[in-house]
Amino acid sequence: MSAKPFLNIDHVDKVFPLGKGKEYVALRDVKLEIRENEIVSIIGHSGCGKSTLLNMIAGLDTITSGVILLEDREINAPGPERAVVFQNHSLLPWLTVYQNIEMAVKKVRDDLNAQEVKEHVMKYIDLVNLDHAKDKYPGEISGGMKQRVGIARALSIEPKVLLMDEPFGALDSLTRANLQDHLMRIQMQTGNTVVIITHDVDEAVLLSDRVIMMTNGPEATIGEILEVNLPRPRKRLELQHNEEYLRCRGAIVEFLYSKFAKHDD
Amino acid sequence: MPFKWINAVALPILLFGVIIALWSTISEKIPGFPPPLEVWNELIVVLSDPFYNNGAGDQGIALQLLSSLKRVFGGFALAIAVGVPVGLLIGMSKSAQTAFNPYIQILKPVSPLAWLPLALFVFKDVDMTAIFVIFITSIWPIIINTALGVRSVSEDYLNVAKVLQLTPFERVFQIILPVAVPFIFTGMRLSLGIAWLVIVAAEMLTGGLGIGFWIWDEYNNLNYSHIIIGIILIGVVGYILDTIMGFIADYFDYRKRGRV
Ligand SMILES: Nc1ncnc2c1ncn2[C@@H]1O[C@H](COP(=O)(O)OP(=O)(O)OP(=O)(O)O)[C@@H](O)[C@H]1O
Ligand SMILES: [Mg+2]
Numbered sequence: 001m002s003a004k005p006f007l008n009i010d011h012v013d014k015v016f017p018l019g020k021g022k023e024y025v026a027l028r029d030v031k032l033e034i035r036e037n038e039i040v041s042i043i044g045h046s047g048c049g050k051s052t053l054l055n056m057i058a059g060l061d062t063i064t065s066g067v068i069l070l071e072d073r074e075i076n077a078p079g080p081e082r083a084v085v086f087q088n089h090s091l092l093p094w095l096t097v098y099q100n101i102e103m104a105v106k107k108v109r110d111d112l113n114a115q116e117v118k119e120h121v122m123k124y125i126d127l128v129n130l131d132h133a134k135d136k137y138p139g140e141i142s143g144g145m146k147q148r149v150g151i152a153r154a155l156s157i158e159p160k161v162l163l164m165d166e167p168f169g170a171l172d173s174l175t176r177a178n179l180q181d182h183l184m185r186i187q188m189q190t191g192n193t194v195v196i197i198t199h200d201v202d203e204a205v206l207l208s209d210r211v212i213m214m215t216n217g218p219e220a221t222i223g224e225i226l227e228v229n230l231p232r233p234r235k236r237l238e239l240q241h242n243e244e245y246l247r248c249r250g251a252i253v254e255f256l257y258s259k260f261a262k263h264d265d
Numbered sequence: 266m267p268f269k270w271i272n273a274v275a276l277p278i279l280l281f282g283v284i285i286a287l288w289s290t291i292s293e294k295i296p297g298f299p300p301p302l303e304v305w306n307e308l309i310v311v312l313s314d315p316f317y318n319n320g321a322g323d324q325g326i327a328l329q330l331l332s333s334l335k336r337v338f339g340g341f342a343l344a345i346a347v348g349v350p351v352g353l354l355i356g357m358s359k360s361a362q363t364a365f366n367p368y369i370q371i372l373k374p375v376s377p378l379a380w381l382p383l384a385l386f387v388f389k390d391v392d393m394t395a396i397f398v399i400f401i402t403s404i405w406p407i408i409i410n411t412a413l414g415v416r417s418v419s420e421d422y423l424n425v426a427k428v429l430q431l432t433p434f435e436r437v438f439q440i441i442l443p444v445a446v447p448f449i450f451t452g453m454r455l456s457l458g459i460a461w462l463v464i465v466a467a468e469m470l471t472g473g474l475g476i477g478f479w480i481w482d483e484y485n486n487l488n489y490s491h492i493i494i495g496i497i498l499i500g501v502v503g504y505i506l507d508t509i510m511g512f513i514a515d516y517f518d519y520r521k522r523g524r525v
Binding site for chain 1: 419421422424425427428429430431435439440443519520
């Protein structure tokens, strides 16, 4: 790639001190350049350090050594230009769907007046097709709807990067497919840069421009990077027998279950 | 289900009969112990004119209860005003927790009556003493539950606050308090229960006006049926206080409004 990287993860290490002078080297020398408008997924076995990497990008976890740059600015704290969609949605249960999003918008967009805030919130509720549920509380809607609200909240603050840690992991496969379609449609509309962690091979291929495959810990790092050369919009039905799709799928399966197979210990 | 409903009424009535029978036996065995019927007749007399006022020492039962309640709410309000901020501080700061914890653990089990002489000596005023004793014994559940509430705020919510870069002030009011409020009300409910227990004992020692002193006074007057009436009324008022607090607590608890 000739264009200069949008999000640059530069020789990053992550070491967790374990007490009594011991430590656990979770990540070693992670290098990754992510382009603007790109959807990148990170796949790897459980415990390899995917969440750790994402949290460092979010600024929620410290970087032991190396640096992460977003548009050439060093990341060292959380901020609204890097919105996070958490695995368990983390909506505030005492606020309605509307209020959850409104709270984020009010905080980040203090340039908007009351009417503009309302329009802005409604625009993002619209985007995830949740107009009918806008006055419901998180406890009153399904898991898939909650996750959509989480996505709407993250997008409503118009971040430069959308970070998603297994956003659909807790959902059944039908709901999951539905949300994947939502995400692809929204990303085409908004042009967000998305980093998404997943355990799911099909999800990785379907969603991503590139799939980042991580080796196992300790000292996990990036093993291979796979380019997915499929045109958008992608339709899951048509991809079923698509050669490129099957090639990508095969490459990931090969990586995860042959080259870096994980044996339960 | 009608069977359930009948049970709910019938069983307490059945037990009531047993209690009355036991009570009657006791009053036959102990000379001077007022039998149920006598207490019932006295109760009607006492309740028929609850607001009479014949000067300092001789006032109706409602005025006695009200004066006790006034002290209780004085001490209770003070306990909330101090306990909630202290609890928030302890919940949010590990250092504050380390600093306060030993004192909370040591002072919490101290009987209210142990504070009383000291308070009397310092304030030289009956009302102030009662209010202080209630304050110092009922503040602990508020502090402890508030801190517990703050600590039960999930890491996820705090991460949301971090990503949105909420100020500490916004974090307290938009994230921490909504989670902690139900816990705070649990603490307040326990605290009010303690306050109501304490006031009776405190008033017996300090004298003046109030349900505790009233009972003690009737003991000195050898009016034993009034002692039993006092006990029953304290129980009823305590139950009403607890129920009201329960309603208020549920009202402010987002989990009790059909949302999980
Ligand atoms: N605070 C910590 N202290 C010590 N070790 C930690 C800490 N957090 C994570 N680890 C370790 O770092 C490694 C990576 O953890 P991480 O949560 O990033 O894995 P993951 O790839 O997200 O796994 P999963 O797919 O199960 O979510 C794990 O071995 C974990 O035990
Ligand atoms: Mg993880």
